[in-house]
Amino acid sequence: MVIEADRRVPNQRLKREREIRGWSQRDLATLVDSTLYTVSRWERGLSVPHLSTLGKLCKLFEKSPRELGFTREDRAGGGQPASSVPSQPRLYDPAIPKSQVGGKGLVGRTELFTDFKRRLCSGKNVAFSALNGLPGVGKTTVAVELARDREVLDYFRDGVLWACLGIQPDIVGLLGRWGTLLGLASHEMAALTSVEAWAKTINAVIGTKRMLLVIDDAWSIEDALAFQVGGVHCAHIVTTRFPEIALQFAYDGSNVVHELNEEDGIALLQRLAPQVVAREPGKMRSLVQSVGGLPLAITLAGKYL
Ligand SMILES: Nc1ncnc2c1ncn2[C@@H]1O[C@H](COP(=O)(O)OP(=O)(O)OP(=O)(O)O)[C@@H](O)[C@H]1O
Ligand SMILES: [Mg+2]
Numbered sequence: 596m597v598i599e600a601d602r603r604v605p606n607q608r609l610k611r612e613r614e615i616r617g618w619s620q621r622d623l624a625t626l627v628d629s630t631l632y633t634v635s636r637w638e639r640g641l642s643v644p645h646l647s648t649l650g651k652l653c654k655l656f657e658k659s660p661r662e663l664g665f666t667r668e669d670r671a672g673g674g675q676p677a678s679s680v681p682s683q684p685r686l687y688d689p690a691i692p693k694s695q696v697g698g699k700g701l702v703g704r705t706e707l708f709t710d711f712k713r714r715l716c717s718g719k720n721v722a723f724s725a726l727n728g729l730p731g732v733g734k735t736t737v738a739v740e741l742a743r744d745r746e747v748l749d750y751f752r753d754g755v756l757w758a759c760l761g762i763q764p765d766i767v768g769l770l771g772r773w774g775t776l777l778g779l780a781s782h783e784m785a786a787l788t789s790v791e792a793w794a795k796t797i798n799a800v801i802g803t804k805r806m807l808l809v810i811d812d813a814w815s816i817e818d819a820l821a822f823q824v825g826g827v828h829c830a831h832i833v834t835t836r837f838p839e840i841a842l843q844f845a846y847d848g849s850n851v852v853h854e855l856n857e858e859d860g861i862a863l864l865q866r867l868a869p870q871v872v873a874r875e876p877g878k879m880r881s882l883v884q885s886v887g888g889l890p891l892a893i894t895l896a897g898k899y900l
Contacts, residue, residue: 604640608664612656613638617685617754618776625775626689627651655689686754686776686806694743695736699866702890703859704737707850712741714848715807715830716750723823726834727841728852731891734834737852738809741832751830753804758822759811766790766821773797773824790821797824804828812836816843854888863890867897 613623620634627648636642643665644652652663701708711724726734741747742755756776758769770793774784777800787793805828813819813835823831823844833844841849855863860883865872872879886892 606638606640606664608662609652610638612658612663615685616687616689617778619778621780622775622778625781626655657689657693685752686756687748688755688757688773688776690759690772691742691755691757691809692735692739694739696740701733701737701740702863702866703855704733704852707852708737708740711737711850712744712747715741715832716746722830722848723845724830724832724848724850725841725845726832726850726852727838728836729854729889730836731889732852732854733890734836734852735811736890738811738832738834742807742809747807751805751807753806753828755807755809757809757811760813760818760822762814764818766818767793770794770797770821770824774800777801794821794824798826801825801829806830807832810834813840813844816840819844855883855890855893856888857883860886860888860893863893864897864900867894868900871900 613620618626620638621631623629624631624634627644628651629644629648633642633644637644643649649660649665653659656663696702711726715724726737728734742757748755756773758764758773760769767787767790770790771784774787774793774797777797779796779800783796787796801824803826806825808822808825808829808831810819810822810831810833813833814837816839819833819835819840822833825831831844833841835841835844838849838851857880861872861876861879864879864883882896883893886896
């Protein structure tokens with residue numbers, strides 16, 4: 596791996612990647628467990644990160660060291676001109692998972708996805724929505740694709756935040772992450788001692804911004820409600836296995852994610868093991884039926900075929 600410190604040339608690439616996400620140098624420092632001083636030195640070309648920190652930076656930005664300007668030749672030219680940087684929302688949470696479906700798109704969710712997106716981007720009555728269904732049915736997968744969809748990102752131009760809750764979420768820790776991403780100063784955050792205080796502060800800092808907030812995998816309504824923060828132009832999506840949480844959170848904006856029908860189940864299997872599906876269509880149909888059209892099970896089976 597080539598990592599060179601050129602002590603004269605500022606690292607424009609790192610600076611630009613940070614700025615298009617709307618992060619301050621302090622935000623970046625917090626996200627990779629470093630200091631403001633160190634980040635400033637990287638950007639001024641005065642030092643390069645240690646390997647472990649470089650790994651964190653690459654993971655955070657989903658970029659290679661080269662793309663982050665940590666080679667002499669990359670920094671010297673300053674990288675791409677600013678005009679060729681793709682449009683991105685100002686704040687794009689690094690916790691948003693990678694696409695589970697790559698560039699291939701979701702299987703069997705055209706109607707659900709299109710309707711959901713249309714409602715989200717219509718500006719009407721979309722404040723609280725939910726995706727509900729069985730474990731492994733693909734709720735998070737749909738939410739990730741929404742959070743990565745170009746039209747959704749264009750509409751929620753001020754950014755997307757993501758919180759993955761699970762059974763025992765660290766609510767204050769997760770709100771603290773959002774606070775950091777939103778640019779709250781450490782001393783402001785240190786004064787926040789209750790979930791209510793966090794909500795009030797985050798509401799104030801989001802204000803009239805147009806943001807999408809995704810609350811993934813809620814196991815209790817109280818947990819989910821702690822993340823109903825933001826302002827009038829925010830939309831919230833909760834994903835949950837529990838219908839009662841979906842209904843309470845979203846009123847009429849609750850969507851059931853169903854198991855895949857046989858045709859879509861085969862289509863998913865075909866992506867993973869096309870030759871086996873072509874050779875043994877009957878057996879593959881039985882396989883899809885035997886797992887009840889559950890995408891997680893089909894995906895796991897497909898990887899072993
Ligand atoms: N529509 C889809 N098209 C292609 N693959 C899918 C689809 N839905 C789900 N998958 C696959 O199934 C896996 C499991 O889906 P996912 O994690 O979204 O389920 P979930 O409903 O969120 O489950 P949990 O309740 O455990 O959170 C994904 O990692 C993905 O590989
Ligand atoms: Mg999930």
